[in-house]
Amino acid sequence: MVSTQTTIGDFHFDNCLMNAAGVFCMTKDELAAIEQSAAGSFVTKTGTLTKREGNPKPRYADTALGSINSMGLPNFGYQYYLDYVIDLQKQDGSKPHFLSVVGMSPEETHHILKAVQASDYQGLVELNLSCPNVPGKPQIAYDFETTQNILQEVFTYYQKPLGLKLPPYFDMVHFDQAAQIFNQFPLTFVNCINSIGNGLVIEDEQAVIKPKNGFGGIGGDYVKPTALANVHAFYQRLKPSxxxxxxxxxxxxxxxxxxxxxxxxxxxxxxxxxQEGPEVFTRITAELKAIMKIKGYENLADFRGKLRYIND
Structure with missing residues (x-):
C-alpha cells in the first residue's frame, strides 16, 4: 500500500502535502477548507503583532509561468491565528498545524514567541525570516549576524517545536554559512523557499502589480529549480533532526x-x-502515489533525499 504519510519532529501527518503560508490561510474559513481537504496540515498566514492591511491592490497577479505578488503581510494579527489553532487542537481528529509568525522588529518577534510559549498551543511554529527586518535592511535570513542573534535569544525561552521559513539562497558559501548557524540550535524544520524577491512582470507597457512600482515575489514554475536546489543543499548540510x-x-x-x-x-x-483551490490536494496526492507505485516505493523514506548524480 503506497503511503504519503510523514513526520516533522514528533508530529505525524497522514499526507505530506499542505498549503504554503500566504495562500488560502488568511481567514478561519480558508483554514477550515484546508483542514477539511486531503492536505496533511495547514500553515496559517504569517501573523504579526497587530493586524495589517498590507499593500495597495492589485498586489497579486497570475502569470504565464506562475505568479507575482507584493502583499505586504496582510493578516489579522498573530492572536487571531493562535486562538484558532488552539481551538482546533481541542477537537477530536484534528491535524497537527503550523502557526506562522514574525515581528516587524526583533523585539516584536520575541513578544510574539513568548506569548506562544506561554499559551496552550502544542503544534509547530514557523518563524518567517524571509521578510524585511527594518527599512533599508535585507530580509532577516540574508543578514546572518541578525539571524544568529535572534535565534540565540529565542532559544533562551522558547521550548516548543520551532522552524524557519527561508528565502532562497543562491551561493554555495551562503548555504554553508546559513547551515552552520541553523545547526547550532534545536530547530525542528526549515522551509525552503519563500518566493524569489523583486521580480518584475510587464503586460503591454505596464507593471502588473501596484506596490513597489511592480516589483514583487515570483512563484510558480519560475522558481522550482531554485527551490529544489535549496531543499537539497540544506538536506545535505543540516543535522538529520x-x-x-x-x-x-x-x-x-x-x-x-x-x-x-x-x-x-x-x-x-x-x-x-x-489558482485551483483546496481540491488540488486530492489531485496532486493521487499523482504522487501513482509515481511511487510505478517506481515501487511504498513510503516517502524509500526515496527521500536519494537524488542521483551523474558521475564521471
Missing amino acids: IRIVGTGGVKSGRDAFEHILCGASMVQLGTVLH
Whole structure:
C-alpha cells in the first residue's frame, strides 16, 4: 500500500502535502477548507503583532509561468491565528498545524514567541525570516549576524517545536554559512523557499502589480529549480533532526516527488492552490502515489533525499 504519510519532529501527518503560508490561510474559513481537504496540515498566514492591511491592490497577479505578488503581510494579527489553532487542537481528529509568525522588529518577534510559549498551543511554529527586518535592511535570513542573534535569544525561552521559513539562497558559501548557524540550535524544520524577491512582470507597457512600482515575489514554475536546489543543499548540510519542508513550483505529483527526492519531508503548495483551490490536494496526492507505485516505493523514506548524480 503506497503511503504519503510523514513526520516533522514528533508530529505525524497522514499526507505530506499542505498549503504554503500566504495562500488560502488568511481567514478561519480558508483554514477550515484546508483542514477539511486531503492536505496533511495547514500553515496559517504569517501573523504579526497587530493586524495589517498590507499593500495597495492589485498586489497579486497570475502569470504565464506562475505568479507575482507584493502583499505586504496582510493578516489579522498573530492572536487571531493562535486562538484558532488552539481551538482546533481541542477537537477530536484534528491535524497537527503550523502557526506562522514574525515581528516587524526583533523585539516584536520575541513578544510574539513568548506569548506562544506561554499559551496552550502544542503544534509547530514557523518563524518567517524571509521578510524585511527594518527599512533599508535585507530580509532577516540574508543578514546572518541578525539571524544568529535572534535565534540565540529565542532559544533562551522558547521550548516548543520551532522552524524557519527561508528565502532562497543562491551561493554555495551562503548555504554553508546559513547551515552552520541553523545547526547550532534545536530547530525542528526549515522551509525552503519563500518566493524569489523583486521580480518584475510587464503586460503591454505596464507593471502588473501596484506596490513597489511592480516589483514583487515570483512563484510558480519560475522558481522550482531554485527551490529544489535549496531543499537539497540544506538536506545535505543540516543535522538529520532538522527536517526540510519544500516549497516552490509544485503543481503536479511529479513536482512534489522531486522535492521529496531532494530531501523534503513535507511539500507546500502556493500558486497552484491559489489558482485551483483546496481540491488540488486530492489531485496532486493521487499523482504522487501513482509515481511511487510505478517506481515501487511504498513510503516517502524509500526515496527521500536519494537524488542521483551523474558521475564521471
